[in-house]
Amino acid sequence: MPYSGAILPFNTSDRVPKSSLLLAVLLVGCSMITSTTFGYDASMVNGLNILPSYANYFNTNNTVNLSLNTASVWIGGILAGLSFGKVTDIIGRRPSLFWAAIITLFAVILQTAAQNVGMFVAARILIGYGTSASALTGPAYLAETLPFKWRGWGLGIFNDFYYVGGLIAAGITYATSFWSSTWAWRLPSAIQGIFSIMCIIILPFIPESPRWLVYQGRTEEALRVVARTHSNGDMNDPITITQYKEIIDTIDYEKNTAKPLSMTQMVKTPSARKRVILCTSVAVFSTLAGNVIVSYYLGSMLDNAGIKDTTTQLQINVILNAFCLVCALVGTYYIDRIGRKATALISISSLTVFLFLVGALTKLYGNSTNNAGIYATVAMIFLFQGAYSFGWTPLLYVYPPEVLNYAIRANGMGVLQLALNGTALMAVFAFPFALADIGWKTYMINAAWDALEVPFVWWYWVETAGKTLEEIDELLDGVKHSNAPDLEQVMRGEVQAGRERGSLEIEKSVVVAGDGKE
Known part of the structure; x- marks a missing residue:
């Protein structure tokens, strides 16, 4: 029996705007608010780790306490990766966003009140x-x-707003750093809940995923959503008809696959295994690129570089987040123009060079009074984070949902979160000890690992830019599971699509070069 979506405490059918542009803005707005929360959290903890009032209250001068307070967030992430993919498949995409926001809001209250x-x-x-x-x-x-046509931009900016949250948190922790009371860290904690509230406010005005609706057998609703997102509500528009047919055909094919939406489906076929490996590679490579050190232990990095003043470190944290946001937006702009693979290769190659330089300069000038050398180290930290932000920030949530087909998309994104949080948990726990014991060598080891990522991406990744999710199947399965033409053909006028008497009809036009006649 199809699921009705009643677990969401509001109905949206009359509130969803018909303007495709406005709807796209609302969709991206709601989703990017969720990533703002995560970016805020990372930058806030980075700032808190620098604050004396926080360090004294929780005794984070003890490396174990520092690691535990910082890394515990990833334990929750691992649990979400193990369980929430199934929830998303069962209750739908929108209700899942709602309940995730509610959980975050409750947790923020608990964190603010921590004793x-x-x-x-x-x-x-x-x-x-x-x-x-x-x-x-x-x-x-x-x-x-x-x-x-908006997917790369929308998914890229989803994670770009990680730095918007980071910038806000950096500014707030800098402002509260002059307070001596526990509100120096409690207020930044409390403000984190605002983003979850904003997400909940937007949710009534956006529709459910059309692919989830088709899988539930709610095809007419799905057609209305496709029309609203593609053609301002016109259900007879050729682009709407073509995209709808691709979805119907592909979901029908996947529903007839043995045990669809199950975890075993992710390892059942060679193409499914490749999809999961591609997805997981993004999580592991982006997390272990070295950014975890900068994101959570910037204070320790700056100490090693020779900058030990708390106020200066907090100022650098603010500027760094602003710089990273600009680099991430530039990467998002180019991700459709140069492709996913090229973006990844430029990012990995550049950040590897800059991380080697961070290590070398830290060794040379870390304990010196040479201001030029110290600020050269800081400059390399900025360039490293900029190179990371250009590629991995947008790619982290652009590439995985593209290479995962519907039958394994939610569970595959769960695997992404499991790998992302598992590797981050390891890194966040380990790096404080590494920085304390081997210092600059930590960067050298990390950069050597980054160099190994380049040939893997060059050889194994597939290019997904410029294709619908259903058309990407042909790259990985060797066949497209729909007889609908590619959407770009329809957009260029090479193929005509029509809807007559409630059924779909696709007609192919042969254009004669030179005179434009059929």
């Missing part, structure tokens, strides 16, 4: 669950709902 390390860590685990649940659902939802 000891145990209470703070429990709140951090719940925040990790809620934000990772949003990060699991949001990209799948956007990929399935946005028109493909």
Whole structure:
């Protein structure tokens, strides 16, 4: 029996705008607010780790306490990766975003009120669950709902707003750093809940994923959503008809696959395994690129570089987040123009060089009074983060939902979160000890790992730019599971699509070069 979606405490059918442009803005707006929460959280903790009032309250001068308070968020992320993909498939994409926001909001209240390390860590685990649940659902939802011409931009900017949250948190923690009371860290914690509230406010005005609706047998609703997202509500528009037919045919094919939506489906066939490997490679490569050190332990990096003043470190944190946001937006702009693979290769190659230079300059000038050398190190940290932001920030949530087909998309995004949070948990726990014990060598080891990522991406990745989710199947399965023409052919006028008497009819036009006649 098809699921009705009643678990969401509001109905949206009359509130969804018919303007495709306005709807795209609302879709991206709701989803990017969820990533703003995660970016805010990372930058806030980075700032809190620098604040004396926070360090004294939780005794984070103890490396174990520092690692536990910082890394506990990833424990919640691992739990979300294991469980929330199935939830998203069962109750739908929109309701999943709603409940993820509710969990995050509750956790923020708990974190703000924390009285000891145990209470703070429990709140951090719940925040990790809620934000990772949003990060699991949001990209799948956007990929399935946005028109493909806006998909790269929409999914890219989804994660770009990580730095918007980071910039806001950096500014707030800098402002509260002059306070001596516990509100120096409680207020930044409380403000984090605003983003979840904003997400909940937007949800009544956006539709459910058309692909989820088709899978539930709610095909007429799905057609209305496709029309609203592609053609301002015109259900007879050729582009709407073509995209709808692709979805219908492909979902019908996948529903007839043994045990669809199950975890075993992800390893059943060579193409499914390749999809999961591609998805997982994004999580592992982006997390272990070295950005975790900068994102959570910038203070330690700057200490090693020779900048030990708390106010200066917090100022650098603000400027760095602003710089990274600009680089991420530039990467998002180019991701459709130069393609996913080229973006990844430029990013990995550049950040590897800059991380080697961070290590070398830290060794040479870390304990010196040479201001030129110290600020050269800071410049390399900025360039490293800029190169990372150009590629991995947009790619993290653009590429995985594209290479995963519907039958494994939600569970595959769960695997992404599991790999992302698992590797991050390891890195966030390990890096403080590495920085304390081997210092600059940590960067060299990390950069050597980054160099190994380049040949893998060059050889194994497939290019997904310029194709609908159903057309990407042909790259990985060797066949497209629909007889509908490619959407770009319809947009160029090479193929005509019509809808007559409630059925779909696709007609191919042969254009004679030179005179334009059929």
